[in-house]
Amino acid sequence: MKRYGQLIGLKSEFHDLYCKYHSSSWPEVAAMISDCNISNYSIFYINGLLFAYFEYMGSDFSADMEKMAADPKTQEWWDIMKPMQNPVEYRQDGEWWANMEEVFHQD
Numbered sequence: 001m002k003r004y005g006q007l008i009g010l011k012s013e014f015h016d017l018y019c020k021y022h023s024s025s026w027p028e029v030a031a032m033i034s035d036c037n038i039s040n041y042s043i044f045y046i047n048g049l050l051f052a053y054f055e056y057m058g059s060d061f062s063a064d065m066e067k068m069a070a071d072p073k074t075q076e077w078w079d080i081m082k083p084m085q086n087p088v089e090y091r092q093d094g095e096w097w098a099n100m101e102e103v104f105h106q107d
Helices: 012-023 027-035 061-070 070-086
Strands: 001-012 039-047 049-056
Touching: 001 012, 012 039, 012 070, 027 039, 027 061, 027 070, 061 070
Parallel strands: none
Antiparallel strands: 001 049, 039 049
């Protein structure tokens, strides 16, 4: 299992709408997340930033992310979410959410 932390901005005018969508996320999108070996997935908000945490249980993260990206229902969800988000300037090439380095963990 590998833990992931990611960061992205949220445009202030979309805070309520973003929270509303996530309070009743689409079952097809949730199923795809699970099908791509992601569990214990959470998104937190503070001062215009979203922090995502999840655990990856699979063996080929890139292949699972390609599978998720190819899913039509997930693409529809992302088309709604992306205009609400504001990627951070220091993300790496090819990232939408900036991947974070894990520096500490305790079970």
